[in-house]
Amino acid sequence: MRRTKALPAIALVASASLVLGACGGGGGTSDADGGDATVAEMATARGESADGYTAPDTKQSDQVVVSTDKPFTSYNNATEDANQSYNTFALTLVQPGAHLLNGNNKVILNKDVMESVEVTSKSPQVVTWKLKKGVSWSDGEAWDCDDFYMAWFTQSNTAKKADASKFFKPAGTTGYDLMTGECKDDQTFVGTFSAPYPDYEDMFNNDVLPAHILEKNAGIADITKLNKDSAAADIQKAADFWNEKWNGFTKDLMPGAGSYVLTGFEPNQSVTLERNPKWVGKPGGPAKIILKAIPDPVAQAQALENGELAVNSFAQPDANAATKLKGLNAQGVTFGAGPGLSFEHLDIQMKNPVLAKEEVRKAFFMCVKRQDIIDKLITEVQADAKPMGSLIFFPKDEGYKDVYADKAKGDAAESKKILTAAGWAQGADGVFAKDGVRASFRISHTDIPRRKQTVELIQGQCKDAGIEVKDDTDPNFLDERVSAGDYDVALFAWSGSPFKGGKKSIYETGGGQNWQNLTVPKADEAMKQAVSQTAIAESLKFWSEADSELANAYGSLPLFQMPNMWAFKGLDRVYFQSYYGALWNANEWQTK
16 A cells, blocks of 8 residues: 555455546547547556557657646555555556556556466465566666566565564565465566465565665675574665665666666656667657646646646645636646545544543544535536545445444534533533543644645534644655654555555554554454455455454545546546556657
C-alpha cells in the first residue's frame, strides 16, 4: 500500500469489482487507430491484447509537461520511509514489473519484459517468473533474475539480526515473507511458498531495482548468494545501501529498464524522464516528460489553461479545480474523474494518552459528519460520492459491507452521551475532561487545501460534541512524521493495487506500515487466514471478519473513496490509472 500525499490478498480483478467509472467532457479524441475514444475508453491501453501488453507503434513527439500534487522523492519506493504514491507515479515507466494495471484495474502480463508468470506446482505452491531475454537497464546491464532475487530478499525479512530485528526496512512483506526465492538461470526466478498465496500477481510489479548497482556500491559480489545464513556484516552492507542510498536522485545509481529513464531532478519541484535508449520495446511517444509538482490544484488547472503544460493529474480531488476544468471544454480541454483505489481516512495514534481511551475514540468517530465533508469538498468532482464503510473493501468490491454507519453518525448529542456515560464532564470552556485530562488532540496532515478544509469542518462538528480538535498542518508530514507515528490523529489516504494482501502490513500488530500501533488480535488472525486461502470466496470471509474487528477497535475511520481527476489538452488519450497515475501508458501518448 502507498500513502497518498496531498496522498504496497486475493485478487478481485476477475470479478471486475474495482472497475473505475469515468465521466468528463471534451468529446471524442482521435486515437492512433483512427477512431474516437471516450474518456472511459481511454482506460484501455492501445498495446493491450488478450494475453498481455506489448508497447505499440507510437507517433513520436517532443516534450510533454505533466502536473501532479506532490513531488517525487525516492527511486526506491519499497522502503517504509520512502513509500508513497508520487514516487510510483514517476517510476511506472522507469522500473518495469511483471504485470501492468490498466485504467479498469485489469491485471495484464507485461510482455515487453516477461515471457510468462505461472503456478508450476500447487502443493506446495510454486510460482515461476520467466523473464524475457535481452532486457537491459539503461546503463547496459541485464535486467534479469538477480534483480528479482534482490526484490524478494530485501522484502521478505528472511534475514534477521542477532536481536531478531530486521536488516532491511521494507514498507510491506506480504507474500514475500511466505516465499523462498531462487534463480534457476538468468531468466528464471522460482518462488516456493510455505502457504498458499493467490496474490502472487501483485509481486514484482513496482519494486524490481538494479541489483548490479547495489552489488557494486555495497561491495557485494553476488546478491543471489546472500541469504539468511550469510555473514551479518555482508547483509548489513546490502541493507544500508537498499534502505538509504536510493533516495532523491543520483543518476549513476538510478538507471531505468522500462521505456523511460530518469534524467533530471529538481528537489521539491520536478523530475524529468526521457526515452530509454536501451529499451527493448517500441519507443515511447514523447521524447521527454517533465512531471512537475504543483501543490495548489487551482494553479494546476490554470497552468493547463495557459498552455504551460499538457496534463493535470490529481491524486487529490479538488472541487474548485474541477469546476474550472469543466469550463474549459471549448478550449479543447478534456476532463475525467472517477472513483480510484485510494481512500481518505483518519488514523488514531493508539499510544496517545487521550485517544488510548476507547470512549474518546468512540465519541470522536460519532461527531464526525462524513457526508457533510463529502458534500462540501468532493461532490463537485464525483456527484455520487458517499462515506466509505470499510478499511479493507471498496464500495464496489465483492464482500463490501458498511461496518461504520452506526459508529460515525455525525451526532454530537450521541457523542456527548458516550463521554458522559464514561465519567467525563464538560468544563467551563465546553470541552470534556476527566481526571485532569481534556478531550483535546491534533489532526496532522500535509498542506493540501482540501485537507485543511476537512479539519476545519471536523473542528466545528466536534466542538458541538465537547471535543477540541487542533489543526496541525505540516507540508512534510508524510515524508518525515507519519511513519514515525508522530501524530495524535493522521489525515491521509492509502493507495493500493486491486489486491487485499497489502492491507495486512497496515493493520496487523507490528506490521511495517502499522504506524498507529494498533493491536487487534482477532483481526490479526483473520488476515493471516485470508492471505493463505486458495479460494477467493473463502478469503473474503476472513477479510470481512478482519474488517469488522478493526471497526470495533475504533482505530481508523474511513472517510470516502478518493476520486481521481485529470485533464489534458493537445494529446490523443490520457487516463489516470488509480495506482500508477497518469504516466502508466504515457509511452503511448501522441499529439493531436
